[in-house]
Amino acid sequence: MLSLGFDIGSSSIKGALLDLATGATVASGQYPTEEMAIRSPQPGWAEQDPEYWWECVRKVARTLLSSPSVDPKQIISIGLSYQMHGLVVTDRQGSPLRPAIIWCDSRAVEIGNRAFATMGAEYCLTHCLNSPGNFTASKLRWVRENQPEIYNKIAHIFLPGDYVAFRMTGEPTTTVTGLSEGIFWDFRSASLAARVLDTYQIDKSLLPRIVPAIGVQGELTAAAAQSLGLRPGTPVSYRAGDQPNNAFSLNVLNPGEVAATAGTSGVVYGVTDSPSSDSGSRVNLFAHVNYATAEPRLGILLCINGTGILFSWIRRTIGAGNSYSELNDLAARVPAGSEGLSILPFGNGAERMLENRTPGGWIIGLDFLRHSQGHLVRAAQEGIAFAFRAGMGIMQSMGMNTNVIRAGHANLFLSPVFRETLATVTGARIEMYDTDGAVGAARGAAIGVGAYTSPQDAFRSLRQIGVVEPNSRLAEQTRSAYDLWERRLSRALEPES
Numbered sequence: 001m002l003s004l005g006f007d008i009g010s011s012s013i014k015g016a017l018l019d020l021a022t023g024a025t026v027a028s029g030q031y032p033t034e035e036m037a038i039r040s041p042q043p044g045w046a047e048q049d050p051e052y053w054w055e056c057v058r059k060v061a062r063t064l065l066s067s068p069s070v071d072p073k074q075i076i077s078i079g080l081s082y083q084m085h086g087l088v089v090t091d092r093q094g095s096p097l098r099p100a101i102i103w104c105d106s107r108a109v110e111i112g113n114r115a116f117a118t119m120g121a122e123y124c125l126t127h128c129l130n131s132p133g134n135f136t137a138s139k140l141r142w143v144r145e146n147q148p149e150i151y152n153k154i155a156h157i158f159l160p161g162d163y164v165a166f167r168m169t170g171e172p173t174t175t176v177t178g179l180s181e182g183i184f185w186d187f188r189s190a191s192l193a194a195r196v197l198d199t200y201q202i203d204k205s206l207l208p209r210i211v212p213a214i215g216v217q218g219e220l221t222a223a224a225a226q227s228l229g230l231r232p233g234t235p236v237s238y239r240a241g242d243q244p245n246n247a248f249s250l251n252v253l254n255p256g257e258v259a260a261t262a263g264t265s266g267v268v269y270g271v272t273d274s275p276s277s278d279s280g281s282r283v284n285l286f287a288h289v290n291y292a293t294a295e296p297r298l299g300i301l302l303c304i305n306g307t308g309i310l311f312s313w314i315r316r317t318i319g320a321g322n323s324y325s326e327l328n329d330l331a332a333r334v335p336a337g338s339e340g341l342s343i344l345p346f347g348n349g350a351e352r353m354l355e356n357r358t359p360g361g362w363i364i365g366l367d368f369l370r371h372s373q374g375h376l377v378r379a380a381q382e383g384i385a386f387a388f389r390a391g392m393g394i395m396q397s398m399g400m401n402t403n404v405i406r407a408g409h410a411n412l413f414l415s416p417v418f419r420e421t422l423a424t425v426t427g428a429r430i431e432m433y434d435t436d437g438a439v440g441a442a443r444g445a446a447i448g449v450g451a452y453t454s455p456q457d458a459f460r461s462l463r464q465i466g467v468v469e470p471n472s473r474l475a476e477q478t479r480s481a482y483d484l485w486e487r488r489l490s491r492a493l494e495p496e497s
Helices: 050-064 109-119 121-128 136-146 160-169 176-181 194-200 222-228 242-249 308-318 324-332 373-397 416-426 437-448 472-492
Strands: 002-008 013-019 025-031 075-082 088-090 156-158 214-219 235-241 258-262 266-272 284-287 298-304 342-344 362-364 404-408 429-433 464-468
Touching (some): 002 437, 013 050, 050 222, 088 160, 136 194, 160 222, 214 437, 235 437, 342 373, 362 472, 416 429
Parallel strands (some): 075 235
Antiparallel strands (some): 002 013, 266 298, 429 464
């Protein structure tokens, strides 16, 4: 038997087929092979076409099924991971009314700030565990205020994963995990956040029906099955945002466990059973995939927007045709600290950990006589690791101490410089595993249909492939570089005179 997982990212759509007997990945693929375009029609905006996501899902499915050894009849479940906090609005026929407003779009920051002031910190931080910020509810309010002709036609609002599930099953559904990431969920009342809906004047009928994150959510329609090359009636049985799913993929389900990822954005995600919150809402709490009212499991999420997208920008602009692997080799030839060069990786929209400020990306201390391409690459990777360290300080103030970080062997975690810098500057051991978001979604879907009896059963085959310890030899040099980076960040955040 096989389980199929999709990861609906902002860079590409990935897919994987998991053999449930062995735990092995029998096929994997992605589309497009280069980074998916993000349109920015105005500064601070970020949009994608949800119908293009579906087209990419179709192409990935067809690629996975192209192997003669893969029989679609053996696929018993489908799972979805997706880019968080986005907004898709559709009419009654399910057709998108405008491009999706995705996670790194900053247009609704002020709307969220006004709502936070109106509802008050006590309500927002104890009931929603976050300020409304730039999350999905605020984006929907932006559409209401600025595009009323579109808003008045809306029949359904979806997160990106909800939209893809709708295309598969024909049923508009969501999860508590998804509602919490959109700031639509009240943890105190265990129901829709009525006060948020009232403040934003959002009709709750626009929100889809709630289904379990792990469990049967619907079945593949005949039309979707024909489009994907799959069997009609195949259950869709798992759905989670990419960061809760990344944690799930690494078997991070219990309080005190921590996962990290460094794709387009960078995230540290720790599980807690305590509904605490940061007074500045610089890190966020959402319902984890195994959340239950009687046994709460919450994800503390630190997000740095400018992670893999910074490395991608470096490759496009100064990479001189080098692959990511070749750039990693260049970075490794430069000493820790990049000989005084610092990069602030904050050029991809409003940064939550900086209280929704948009300082932009900075290259500081550039010396034309000393610094080379390798220095810029290393400074970029160090700057990303340093941003992780700064954000983890906020998590620590909330009681989340990080001694071990689990990560998949992908994206920036493929870089020895990034891994070593992160371990050294945080003092945490990094455990690397052979998994990714699509494989995690496939595992979750198999649990959802009962093919695995428990997460423990599902993760028996999860394979650790390496460990990175803090490098004591580089500790002082790395700490000095971090202190310099932190001082430069403070200066970059000072108001202009």
